[in-house]
Amino acid sequence: MSTGWSFWVMFLVVLNMGITFFLYLWGPRAKIPTLPDGTSGHVWAHGVLREGVRPLPMWWVLFSGAMFVAGFVYLALFPGFGNFKGALGWTSHGELARHVAANRAELAPLMDRFKLYSVEQLASDPDALQMGKVLFEDNCAACHQRSAKGNVALGAPDLTDNDWLYGGSGSDITTSIHDGRSGVMPPWASLGADNVKNLAQYVLSLSGSPHDAARAAAGQPLFATCAACHGADGKGNQALGAPNLTDHIWLHGGSVADIEKTIGEGRQGHMPAWSPRLSDEQIHVLAAYVYHQSHQTSDASRQ
Known part of the structure; x- marks a missing residue:
């Protein structure tokens, strides 16, 4: 002041x-x-x-x-009279630091135990899932929702369907959280409005969705421009973050209008890096929680 x-x-x-x-x-x-x-x-x-x-x-x-x-x-x-610090020297920053230190000391044994396990193994630990749920709701739910079902309007993927843009292994999820991800779908409006419509129909045909067969046939040759990222069969490329176009799962919506907009105008997605905010131990626990969200059916079948 x-x-x-x-x-x-x-x-x-x-x-x-x-x-x-x-x-x-x-x-x-x-x-x-x-x-x-x-x-x-x-x-x-x-x-x-x-x-x-x-x-x-x-x-x-x-x-x-x-x-x-x-x-x-x-x-x-206490402080309250201008810049006078008070006889006790109390500060809100100091109080917070004491509580954070006490909390870390209490959690240290638990975090040390968590480090002994891989993300996949930790995904079945009740204590890790309880902590991961809190971390997820505090840091991830704003985009992916508390249910982890994603948000089409934001281009935030559903984390419960086991469909992964950059891979769904424990190490892949950890990297996504730690380093963040940035994806770009370039606009193809230069192909012309009619060709964009044809290409959209062909993309719909890849997943077996209802489509105009004539337009899809006309759009098939145009898909060669997309194959460099999505593959000739349209199954995507996790190394590039190019989504699978054959599985009925759409990051930005799967209607004809949505797909035409994606092709014509392009899309950009950004997953921020959480390493500046979360410790490596917290990211490890959070990755286990995210991994668990897409494996709940298989986990239940094993029990």
């Missing part, structure tokens, strides 16, 4: 506490004119209700005085 702001805060503290303390001292001694019946003369409901004047009860006076003492003591011990 700058010196100017510090003086401004000090001024406000002195002003507010000074006014309230003055009213506290003056209130019990104030002389209010009263009528012989002890009321102030203010009436309501055609005289049925009259305003009485009574001295402040002693409990209120003592309690309010104690609050002033507590306020003065607080300002002496």
Whole structure:
């Protein structure tokens, strides 16, 4: 806090506490004119209700005085009076650091145990899944939803279907979380609007979806421009993050309009790297939780 702001805060503290303390001292001694019946003369409901004047009860006076003492003591011990740090030297940053250190010390034995197992093995550990769920909801759910079902509007993939753009092994998922991923689908509007429609119909035919056979046949030769990434059979390439076009799973929507937009305008996707925010141990646990989301059926069949 700058010196100017510090003086401004000090001024406000002195002003507010000074006014309230003055009213506290003056209130019990104030002389209010009263009528012989002890009321102030203010009436309501055609005289049925009259305003009485009574001295402040002693409990209120003592309690309010104690609050002033507590306020003065607080300002002496803790920061709150401008740049004055308080006699105890307390700071919110220091308090947070102490709690974080205590939490890490408590979790250390558990994290040491987790490091002994691979992501695939850890995916069946209840303690790891409980911790991974919290990490997922805090860091990943904003895009992938709490259910991990993804979000077509954001291009965030469904993590429960075992269909992976960059591979679904434990090491692949760990790399995706640790380093992030960036995918680009270039726009092909230069092919012309009619060719984009034909190519979209051919892409639909690859997954056996309803399509216009004539347009699909016309679009098949054009797919050679796509095969470099998606493969000649349209099954994708995990090394490039090119999705499989044959499995009825669509990152940006599988309607005719969605596919035409994807081809004509292109798509860009970005998975941020979480290594600056999460430790390697946390990423290891989070990867196990993500891995578990797409293997729950197989896990249940083994039980």
